[in-house]
Amino acid sequence: MRSLLLLTAVALLIGAAPEKKLLTPTDIVTAAPGAAWKTIAADDLLVLDLKSGGRVVVQLAPQFAPVHVANIQALARGKYWDGATIYRVQDNYVAQWGLNESDKPWPAGVTAKPPAEYTRALKGLSVKPLGYADPYAPGAGFVNGWPVAYSPKGGWANLAHCYGTVGVGRNLSPDTGTGGELYAIIGQPTRHMDRNLAVVGRVIQGIGNLSSLPRGTEGLGFYKDKAQYVPIVRIRLASDMPAGERPSYQYMDSASPSFARYIRARANRLDDFYRRPAGGVDLCNVQVPVIERPNVPLRRD
Amino acid sequence: MRSLLLLTAVALLIGAAPEKKLLTPTDIVTAAPGAAWKTIAADDLLVLDLKSGGRVVVQLAPQFAPVHVANIQALARGKYWDGATIYRVQDNYVAQWGLNESDKPWPAGVTAKPPAEYTRALKGLSVKPLGYADPYAPGAGFVNGWPVAYSPKGGWANLAHCYGTVGVGRNLSPDTGTGGELYAIIGQPTRHMDRNLAVVGRVIQGIGNLSSLPRGTEGLGFYKDKAQYVPIVRIRLASDMPAGERPSYQYMDSASPSFARYIRARANRLDDFYRRPAGGVDLCNVQVPVIERPNVPLRRD
Numbered sequence: 001m002r003s004l005l006l007l008t009a010v011a012l013l014i015g016a017a018p019e020k021k022l023l024t025p026t027d028i029v030t031a032a033p034g035a036a037w038k039t040i041a042a043d044d045l046l047v048l049d050l051k052s053g054g055r056v057v058v059q060l061a062p063q064f065a066p067v068h069v070a071n072i073q074a075l076a077r078g079k080y081w082d083g084a085t086i087y088r089v090q091d092n093y094v095a096q097w098g099l100n101e102s103d104k105p106w107p108a109g110v111t112a113k114p115p116a117e118y119t120r121a122l123k124g125l126s127v128k129p130l131g132y133a134d135p136y137a138p139g140a141g142f143v144n145g146w147p148v149a150y151s152p153k154g155g156w157a158n159l160a161h162c163y164g165t166v167g168v169g170r171n172l173s174p175d176t177g178t179g180g181e182l183y184a185i186i187g188q189p190t191r192h193m194d195r196n197l198a199v200v201g202r203v204i205q206g207i208g209n210l211s212s213l214p215r216g217t218e219g220l221g222f223y224k225d226k227a228q229y230v231p232i233v234r235i236r237l238a239s240d241m242p243a244g245e246r247p248s249y250q251y252m253d254s255a256s257p258s259f260a261r262y263i264r265a266r267a268n269r270l271d272d273f274y275r276r277p278a279g280g281v282d283l284c285n286v287q288v289p290v291i292e293r294p295n296v297p298l299r300r301d
Numbered sequence: 302m303r304s305l306l307l308l309t310a311v312a313l314l315i316g317a318a319p320e321k322k323l324l325t326p327t328d329i330v331t332a333a334p335g336a337a338w339k340t341i342a343a344d345d346l347l348v349l350d351l352k353s354g355g356r357v358v359v360q361l362a363p364q365f366a367p368v369h370v371a372n373i374q375a376l377a378r379g380k381y382w383d384g385a386t387i388y389r390v391q392d393n394y395v396a397q398w399g400l401n402e403s404d405k406p407w408p409a410g411v412t413a414k415p416p417a418e419y420t421r422a423l424k425g426l427s428v429k430p431l432g433y434a435d436p437y438a439p440g441a442g443f444v445n446g447w448p449v450a451y452s453p454k455g456g457w458a459n460l461a462h463c464y465g466t467v468g469v470g471r472n473l474s475p476d477t478g479t480g481g482e483l484y485a486i487i488g489q490p491t492r493h494m495d496r497n498l499a500v501v502g503r504v505i506q507g508i509g510n511l512s513s514l515p516r517g518t519e520g521l522g523f524y525k526d527k528a529q530y531v532p533i534v535r536i537r538l539a540s541d542m543p544a545g546e547r548p549s550y551q552y553m554d555s556a557s558p559s560f561a562r563y564i565r566a567r568a569n570r571l572d573d574f575y576r577r578p579a580g581g582v583d584l585c586n587v588q589v590p591v592i593e594r595p596n597v598p599l600r601r602d
Contacts, residue, residue: 091509092464118577133434135568135581163393163489172573187512188464188489188585192570195577208392208516211488215509267436269493272473276419276496280436282583284489 022270022277025262029289032258037250037291038145044069045238045247046076046201048097050086051231054209057238057247058166058184059290060201061146064159065117068168068198071110071179076237078107080180085229086213090221092187095210096169097232098180106178116176117198119156127157128254131263132280136160136191140283142259145251145290146202147283149194159199161190162284164207168198186211189284204249204290252289262289323571323578326563330590333559338551338592339446345370346539346548347377347502349398351387352532355510358539358548359467359485360591361502362447364426365460366418369469369499372411372480377538379408381481386530387514391522393488396511397470398533399481407479417477418499420457428458429555432564433581437461437492441584443560446552446591447503448584450495460500462491463585465508469499487512490585505550505591553590563590 023031046058062069075081081098088096106112127141127148134140137149143157150157159165165185170177176198184203203210213230216223223229238246252259266286268277324332347359363370376382382399389397407413428442428449435441438450444458451458460466466486471478477499485504504511514531517524524530539547553560567587569578 089513091512132436134436135433135583136579137581173576189583191583191586192567192575192579194579196570196575211392212390212513212515214513266493269497274493274497275474278437278493278495280438281493282436282490285492 021272022268023261023265024269024271025265028258028262028265029252029291032252032256032289036253036256036258037293038253039293040204040249040251042239042246042248043073043237044201045249046072046235047238047241047247048206048235049233050209051233052209054206056184056206056209057204057249058182058201059204059249059251061159061199063144064120064146064157065168065198065200067111067114068117068177068179068200071114072182072200073237074107074109075179076235077240078109080104080107080110081232081235084232084235086210086232087216087229088183088220088222089186089210089213089216091215093185093190093221094183095186095213096181096183097230098169098182100181102180106180110178112178114176114178114198116174118176118195119158122150122152122155122157125150125157126255128259130281130283130286132267132282134283136194142254142286142288145254145288147286147288149191149283156195158195160283161185161193161197161199162202163187163189164203165189165199166201166203167193168200170197184210189282191284204251205247205292248293250291250293254288259288262286322573323569324562324566325570325572326566329559329563329566330553330592333553333557333590337554337557337559338594339554340594341505341550341552343540343547343549344374344538345502346550347373347536348539348542348548349507349536350534351510352534353510355507357485357507357510358505358550359483359502360505360550360552362460362500364445365421365447365458366469366499366501368412368415369418369478369480369501372415373483373501374538375408375410376480377536378541379410381405381408381411382533382536385533385536387511387533388517388530389484389521389523390487390511390514390517392516394486394491394522395484396487396514397482397484398531399470399483401482403481407481411479413479415477415479415499417475419477419496420459423451423453423456423458426451426458427556429560431582431584431587433568433583435584437495443555443587443589446555446589448587448589450492450584457496459496461584462486462494462498462500463503464488464490465504466490466500467502467504468494469501471498485511490583492585505552506548506593549594551592551594555589560589563587
């Protein structure tokens with residue numbers, strides 16, 4: 001009996017497929033204690049209300065692209081996006097919105113030519129490593145709930161282009177875009193865009209309202225006729241919404257034990273449906289849990 | 302001068318970022334000679350015509366799941382799918398079609414309980430290695446235009462779950478599904494499904510007709526009401542279509558010099574738009590070129 005137990009223990013230690021079922025990612029999210037969650041500040045929530053009735057909520061990432069994010073906050077507060085539409089939907093690539101090459105003047109507080117915030121310094125970031133190889137960077141992991149690629153030797157880090165990632169549309173280099181035209185990834189991760197565009201956030205609610213839109217038939221997925229443009233009624237920061245109407249969200253803390261368990265579960269599915277665990281997972285497929293929590297008081301963690 | 306030239310050569314050899322622009326993936330596809338292309342057999346093309354007028358074409362993979370693919374061919378020839386619909390669309394996951402739990406009898410030639418064709422023997426496959434790390438398997442590369450994960454030690458290979466990959470819906474293990482209910486990946490790659498489901502092909506045309514459908518609101522993305530089901534007028538093999546109506550496609554040969562150049566270009570974008578090459582690419586983001594070629598005579602390569 002003892003040798004059997006030891007063998008089982010050894011099999012588990014060396015990573016052989018255990019015979020018993022494991023917790024699913026959903027099990028782990030459901031069981032995660034309150035301390036495993038961090039609240040997103042209302043200033044960092046950009047809320048798009050579509051004329052169709054659908055809502056898209058973007059979490060902004062001031063830690064990674066401070067000038068571009070400050071621009072976006074100023075554009076929202078200055079009502080720059082009145083009359084904005086979604087005018088480009090390219091299959092397996094991006095949905096893009098804004099005023100589409102408008103000459104409308106920038107509101108106060110907008111930096112017209114922001115720096116290339118394609119990376120930031122790795123220094124100062126506390127990274128939870130993914131633990132598996134990433135083909136796009138020497139390192140990959142999570143910082144405050146964000147999927148991040150990085151180079152200890154190069155000293156840089158960047159937000160990864162995953163499903164739902166939001167970035168700043170731009171023209172050819174060295175233009176970096178101002179923030180007036182934004183795209184969201186609606187297909188497979190476009191990691192080749194990492195370090196070539198300014199990533200400013202991610203869609204945390206309603207991405208299906210973008211990804212299910214009709215594809216544009218012109219080059220790069222632009223809609224052919226303006227009649228096809230998808231109207232956006234308004235774009236606001238949650239902090240500018242009436243208190244009773246503000247949405248509120250929490251993400252799973254990258255430093256929490258729950259998140260470590262969650263990564264392991266994403267890499268090793270073994271339950272009634274999955275019988276052969278992959279033994280690995282890629283950065284974007286971890287899918288950091290973000291949950292709407294209407295009753296959690298808003299604070300900046 | 303000589304030392305400068307040498308330094309340049311060495312810099313190129315050791316993979317340092319070259320200063321000059323590189324060919325784009327599109328440049329390489331456009332310039333690829335006829336010998337770089339292989340024609341897909343008409344028996345391996347499953348054509349779905351939607352009531353909306355949209356068409357979805359699936360390339361079948363008999364080399365990887367012969368019993369399931371033979372079933373699908375028998376189901377198409379036996380008109381099993383008359384009355385089929387798309388009844389499940391889960392955002393960033395799958396669109397699924399078929400008769401949805403029907404009791405309709407199988408046509409002749411269908412194996413009711415196929416083996417678990419989740420992997421096949423690596424032996425006998427000629428693999429073009431990707432050349433970059435894959436978190437889901439010891440090896441990754443391409444076989445006859447298919448993205449494949451494999452283990453030289455384990456002796457197995459499997460088709461990877463990328464955007465557009467088509468697999469066989471099933472219930473809990475050990476059921477493997479018959480082929481009557483099929484899914485296509487409409488979001489980020491679901492590589493954790495590798496080796497847990499039977500992959501039978503990929504969408505090579507019209508994936509946008511699936512990925513842009515309204516998302517189902519029931520659990521797992523099932524449509525709530527039958528009125529929401531998306532009708533499919535007919536599902537046929539191209540080989541059963543009148544000669545003048547048959548679509549025809551070619552994929553870029555994995556063994557061709559053009560494809561080797563294409564992988565390098567996907568891993569190292571450097572042009573007027575992209576200024577920082579990633580230096581790597583993941584298996585699904587290579588996106589094997591497949592082109593409709595109406596004038597190429599059909600043959601099995």
